[in-house]
Amino acid sequence: MSARHPIIAVTGSSGAGTTTVKTTFEWIFRREKIDAAIVEGDAFHRYDRAAMREKMKEAEATGNRNFSHFGPESNLFGELEALFKSYALNGKGRSRTYIHDAEEGARYGGEPGTFTPWQDIGEGSDLLFYEGLHGAVQTPEHDVARHVDLLVGVAPSINLEWIQKLHRDRSRRGYSTEAVVDTILRRMPDYVNYICPQFSRTHINFQRVPTVDTSNPFIAKDIPTADESFLIVRFANPKGIDFPYLLSMVHDSFMSRPNTLVLPGGKLPIAMQIILTPLILRMMDTKKRAY
Numbered sequence: 001m002s003a004r005h006p007i008i009a010v011t012g013s014s015g016a017g018t019t020t021v022k023t024t025f026e027w028i029f030r031r032e033k034i035d036a037a038i039v040e041g042d043a044f045h046r047y048d049r050a051a052m053r054e055k056m057k058e059a060e061a062t063g064n065r066n067f068s069h070f071g072p073e074s075n076l077f078g079e080l081e082a083l084f085k086s087y088a089l090n091g092k093g094r095s096r097t098y099i100h101d102a103e104e105g106a107r108y109g110g111e112p113g114t115f116t117p118w119q120d121i122g123e124g125s126d127l128l129f130y131e132g133l134h135g136a137v138q139t140p141e142h143d144v145a146r147h148v149d150l151l152v153g154v155a156p157s158i159n160l161e162w163i164q165k166l167h168r169d170r171s172r173r174g175y176s177t178e179a180v181v182d183t184i185l186r187r188m189p190d191y192v193n194y195i196c197p198q199f200s201r202t203h204i205n206f207q208r209v210p211t212v213d214t215s216n217p218f219i220a221k222d223i224p225t226a227d228e229s230f231l232i233v234r235f236a237n238p239k240g241i242d243f244p245y246l247l248s249m250v251h252d253s254f255m256s257r258p259n260t261l262v263l264p265g266g267k268l269p270i271a272m273q274i275i276l277t278p279l280i281l282r283m284m285d286t287k288k289r290a291y
Contacts, residue, residue: 006286007129007148008036008152009135011041012153020268036126040132041130044076055067077144084130084147088147092122094121099116100113150204151203155199160210204233204234208232211230232261233261250271
């Protein structure tokens with residue numbers, strides 16, 4: 001953690017909706033004229049797309065059917081922690097970009113499924129913003145979470161998460177339902193051991209819970225809409241949170257526990273801005289006073 005060089009991390013599983021949350025943060029940064037060094041978690045996968053396929057084949061040949069993008073064997077936790085530690089100390093670090101598709105390939109000058117070269121980032125920025133799988137990860141060797149000033153978790157109910165992943169991977173990436181289901185099953189041990197525990201370390205969790213039947217996510221014809229869900233917002237430390245103000249600003253919201261707000265699902269963007277903007281501005285004020 002650093003007053004002079006703060007770090008914000010949004011963490012969540014594949015298909016959880018972290019990209020939507022990232023967009024909301026970018027709106028806030030733009031409106032408040034905050035220069036954020038933005039890092040995507042995919043940059044810290046250990047293997048590119050082709051190498052990962054080979055490693056999965058090798059793992060299966062030895063009887064390991066649970067080798068996945070979620071675990072330490074396929075990620076550079078040490079490099080991610082080094083980035084956070086370096087940025088917290090001097091406002092700089094090293095990162096790269098994973099090229100997902102042809103559009104990004106044209107932008108970065110590389111093939112889809114590969115990484116750009118490592119490069120220095122952060123010089124002159126106001127804060128570091130990370131969005132990905134492991135913003136709050138801890139292992140016996142590495143503790144990424146301890147360097148982060150604001151940790152935000154995005155964790156929809158599990159069936160909704162699977163529905164979102166199924167629809168995204170089939171429509172955008174051309175995968176079959178069987179291939180996506182196989183990925184979900186393969187990742188489950190790492191999901192339990194390395195993804196879920198992070199949500200006990202986050203400062204704020206946003207969880208979307210559907211109000212329609214999602215009991216069999218593998219045959220769902222569409223993703224439940226925002227209006228067909230509630231948004232659960234849990235604060236790890238409710239001290240200093242102006243709950244009466246939040247309740248007055250978001251119509252039909254209520255509190256289910258002393259640290260938990262329940263909001264209509266369609267209010268996610270405005271709710272996030274109302275909740276997060278004061279926290280970010282407080283962070284910037286602390287940064288100014290630290291110099």
